[in-house]
Amino acid sequence: AQSVTQLDSHVSVSEGTPVLLRCNYSSSYSPSLFWYVQHPNKGLQLLLKYTSAATLVKGINGFEAEFKKSETSFHLTKPSAHMSDAAEYFCVVSNPGGGADGLTFGKGTHLIIQP
Amino acid sequence: GAVVSQHPSRVICKSGTSVKIECRSLDFQATTMFWYRQFPKQSLMLMATSNEGSKATYEQGVEKDKFLINHASLTLSTLTVTSAHPEDSSFYICSATRTTDTQYFGPGTRLTVL
Numbered sequence: 001a002q003s004v005t006q007l008d009s010h011v012s013v014s015e016g017t018p019v020l021l022r023c024n025y026s027s028s029y030s031p032s033l034f035w036y037v038q039h040p041n042k043g044l045q046l047l048l049k050y051t052s053a054a055t056l057v058k059g060i061n062g063f064e065a066e067f068k069k070s071e072t073s074f075h076l077t078k079p080s081a082h083m084s085d086a087a088e089y090f091c092v093v094s095n096p097g098g099g100a101d102g103l104t105f106g107k108g109t110h111l112i113i114q115p
Numbered sequence: 116g117a118v119v120s121q122h123p124s125r126v127i128c129k130s131g132t133s134v135k136i137e138c139r140s141l142d143f144q145a146t147t148m149f150w151y152r153q154f155p156k157q158s159l160m161l162m163a164t165s166n167e168g169s170k171a172t173y174e175q176g177v178e179k180d181k182f183l184i185n186h187a188s189l190t191l192s193t194l195t196v197t198s199a200h201p202e203d204s205s206f207y208i209c210s211a212t213r214t215t216d217t218q219y220f221g222p223g224t225r226l227t228v229l
Contacts, residue, residue, distance in 0.1 A: 032216050043121070043208050044159075044220035090158060094216045103218065105158045 002027040004093050006106035014114045019078040021109045023065075023091035026072060033074045034092040035065055038108075044090065050074065061085070086113045116142050119211050121221035128199055129229055136194045136224045138209030144189035145211035149218065150182070153206040165192050199228045 007022040025031065032051045036044040048059025055067045065076045074091060091106040118141040128134050138148055147166050151159040163179075165171040165186035173179045181203075183195040192211075196203055204227050210218040 034217070036220070041206070041223065041225065043119075043222040044210075046217065046219065049217055103161070103216075107158045110156075 002029075002031065002093050002104050004091050004104050004106040006089075006091050006109045008109050009107065010110045010112065012112040012114060013081050015083055016080050019076070019081045019085065019111065021076040021089050021091075021111065023074045023076065023106060024072055025074060025091070025093045027093055032094040033065075033067060034094070035059065035063070035074075035076050036090045036092060038088045038090065040087075047076070047089075081111075081113050083113050083115065086111055117213070117217075117219040118142050119145075119209065119219045119221040121207075121209055121224050123224060124222060125225045125227075127227045127229065130200050131198055133195055133197045134199055134226060136196075136207055136209075136226075138192045138194070138211070138221050140190045140211045140219070143211075143213050145192075146189070146214060147212050148186055148192040149210045149212075150184060150192075150194050151208045151210070153208060153223075155206075159208060162194075196226065199226070201228045204228045 003026045005024045034049050035047040037047050038044045047063050048057045050057045050067045058064045063078045065074050067074050089109045094103050120139045122137045149164050150162045152162050153159050161174050162177045163171045163173045163184050165184050167186050167189050171184035186192040206223050208223045210220045212218050
């Protein structure tokens with residue numbers, strides 16, 4: 001069994017300041033981990049993916065995430081927030097077999113950017 | 116690469132009618148396609164998984180006779196909401212995978228049933 005916990009339902013930061021969106025997971029396997037972003041009334045866009053290569057994963061739009069096995073965490077960060085980053089962010093874990101029955105979504109974190 | 120489209124983006128229909136939503140992988144062949152439903156301010160709920168040429172696998176609690184899924188080719192899957200009712204109003208999102216476990220999501224379809 002696997003699970004994903006996004007520790008904050010809402011995060012608010014000022015434009016230009018760092019962003020930290022927290023995600024903890026549990027998995028019986030060595031999982032693949034993803035972060036997706038969803039803007040209002042849009043589908044999900046893949047930000048980045050971890051698949052047991054480098055533990056620090058760089059994604060699009062300046063985002064990155066670090067896989068820490070000892071802490072079972074995969075937090076998403078960005079050095080400087082931009083207004084366009086305001087969106088819903090989902091942390092997702094997949095078991096090595098892939099497929100939807102191995103895909104577990106977090107409940108999402110709503111990122112608010114203050115001007 | 117890995118672009119997934121959905122059509123229509125929005126649809127409004129009367130109660131009792133059926134609505135078909137298309138999901139296409141535009142630049143790759145999708146071994147598997149998935150259909151999700153998302154309620155306002157909530158995460159995605161997996162409805163069913165479909166592989167080309169075989170019957171869809173539905174998640175527990177999802178009525179297969181109400182949500183008909185057809186996966187006729189490696190680039191097209193359709194979801195038909197039959198005899199739609201207001202409680203079926205939701206945001207429906209499809210995704211597709213190639214050979215890896217990365218899912219590529221469509222832009223979603225907003226269904227409103229009057």
